Amino acid sequence: MFLIGILVFVFGLLFSIAWHELGHFSTAKLFGVRVPQFMVGFGPTLWSRKKGETEYGIKAIPMGGYIRMIGMFPPGDDGSLRKRSTSPFRGMIEDARAASFEELEPGDEKRLLYTRKPWKRIVVFFAGPAMNLILAVTIFLGVLMFFGINTQTTTVASVSQCVISQSEEQRDCRADDPLAPANAAGLKTGDTIVAFNNEPVDDWGTLQQRIRDTIGPATITVERDGSTQVLRADLIENQVAKTDGSGGYVEGEYVSAGFLGFSPASGIVKQDFPQAVDRMGDIMTTGVQALVNIPSKVPDLWNAAIGNGERAQDSPMGVVGAARVGGEIFTLDIPASQQIATALFLVAGFNLSLFLFNMLPLLPLDGGHMAGAAWESVRRHTARLLRRPDPGPFDVAKLMPVAYVVAGVFICFTLLVLAADIVTPVRLTG
Template identity: 75%
Template sequence: MTVLGIVVFVLGLLFSIAWHELGHLSTAKMFGIRVPQYMVGFGPTIWSRRRGETEYGVKALPLGGYIRMIGMFPPGDDGRIEARSTSPWRGMIEDARSAAFEELQPGDENRLFYTRKPWKRVVVMFAGPFMNLVLAVVVFLGVLMGFGINTQTTTVGSVSDCVISQAEALKKGDTCPKGAPDSPAKAAGLRPGDRIVAFNGRPVQDWATLQSSIRDTVGPATIGVVRDGENLVLKADLIKNQVGKVDGRGNYVEGEYVTAGFLGFTPASGIVQQSFGQSVDRMGDMISSGVESLIALPSKVPDLWNAAFNGAEREPDSPMGVVGAARVGGEVFTLDVPAGQRVATMLMLVAGFNLSLFLFNMLPLLPLDGGHIAGALWESLRRAVAKVFRRPDPGPFDVAKLMPVAYVVAGVFVCFTLLVLVADVVNPVTLS
């Protein structure tokens, strides 16, 4: 099952890469740009076929992919025209001018990438990441609305025996201090398995709403529950207590506590299908969290280094590479959960990978797609300013002049990728 999980993840990875490059390919052809090559993977070619003017193929290493468009950069000072790869990893950047010059053929003068209007170049470069975003959204919606996700519910999982702060509860477990009073939930007669349907006369349908209502209440309260099919109303007297702090997404903030209303029970978790609105909200949270994680990547380097070389514990939110994600994919298929939930978890993993590809490629840095988009937008701005002030057209912006920066960025990416790879091998993230 582990091997099967890894294989399924790799197939999902290959499809994601092919889907990304298909966005570049289709829009490039739509705008008349010649594309000599479309490849999924790197390294030796396993299979390829030529259809028309484009060679389609699969390479040995499923670590990326590329299409090759001619005329990626404008002519150099010697008047030569070159093309280059649009690989999403872009770590192995070709010599931007000399190598691609050999690919030009008679009649290509009007089929060069750099000769297209800036907005068309933006479309071509944005189409790849956009395809990953579309795939992520479709898969997320399908899983959230079709399968559902494991989430906290309004059903009571367990009832606290006494009043104790959450910080103390973490230290002492289920042990109540001598003389500690009964929790309000226990005193009210709340039992495991009760489904709370109302609080203080107001209907509740999700845990977030119920949790917020409890924390905002100190003193008498009524709790509507369904027990063995029977509707009951329990009376409780909530008190102030130290409870775990939650962020805007309802997740507990580790090590931080607040004083709020306390009832004293733990909600049960279950697989709950989400509505379209709930799914959109969750996807918004995922995108926001993804952006925050991307910004925080540099701060993760020390923890990754310690996990890789100093035997430190791997942080739960540590970045993973393809190898680490594949290992997690293998673990997913060994989970002791229904087969449908294994499939759903694997789909969420692939969707998360596609969301990461979108966010990462939109960074306005060469050699990423976002860097080429930024170059096209800058060219458009320069030409617009020149037109307003009746100056000569400055011509196409020579992105090739930024290649020294691209090499530095690519070098940083390669080093970070290697560090993540070592950590994924010697100290991998595992599912608990």
């Protein structure tokens, strides 16, 4: 089952890469750009076949993919593709420029990418990440609505015996501790709360907020053993954990609020469309925050890979780590439907990461090419407004030295994550 889980993730990974490249490919073809290659992976070619003017193939290292478009960079200022230069930085620029024309064939003069309007090039480069976003949203919404997700419910898992501030360390009840309002009201494990102060509730987030907003008498309507009962409680003010707005808690932060004194049970709950969209928004926000926090994770990754540090559960993972987690998912003692749902969530998270990562305005990422096309559009419109000569296409090739630096940083980070994934992997279970 572990191997099956790995294979499911690898298939999802390859499909996600091909789906990304399909976005670039389809829009490039739409705008008349010739695309001689469509490849999934890097390194040696395992399989390829030419159909029409494009060679399709799979390469050995599934760490990405690419399509080769004719004329990604414009010729130099003098119209040449390569100049003799001893400068290593100039050499990078000339190599990139020459490579974008090396498969030029008769008739391709009108099929060069750089000759397309900036907005068309932005569409071509945005289409890849957009495909990942579409796939991520589709999978997330599908899982939330049709499989359901482990969610805190309004069913009672346990009832507190006494009132203890959550800011205190865990301890047993003392003789002078007041009785918890839920305990005094007769709330029992297994009760399902269906209304609070005569207002229906069907989700934990709503019930939690109403409890926290109430200090004093309250009525609690519960379903118990097939019948409905109304309990009366006197809620008190207590120090409780601060919530993050989506049902979770902010570690180490507390607020004064109404306190009833019970813990909710968790269960698999299918979300309706508005609930699923709301959760999708939370997932997107978490993804953006995770991307912003990556630099701060480097010391912990280094300690986990090189030193004796422990791996945090929210630590960045690479393909190897995610494949391991994919394998563990299919060994969990949960229903098969939830194994599939969790594996789909992993693939959706990978696609969301691809989208966010590629939108960074840095070469060689798609966002960097989009930024270059946008800057060209600004320059040309400004020149037109000021009645100045057209400055021509923006030469993105001149930024290739920066692209090599960025690529070097990404490669070093990828190797660090790979080492951490092997030495101290993130695990779903102990």
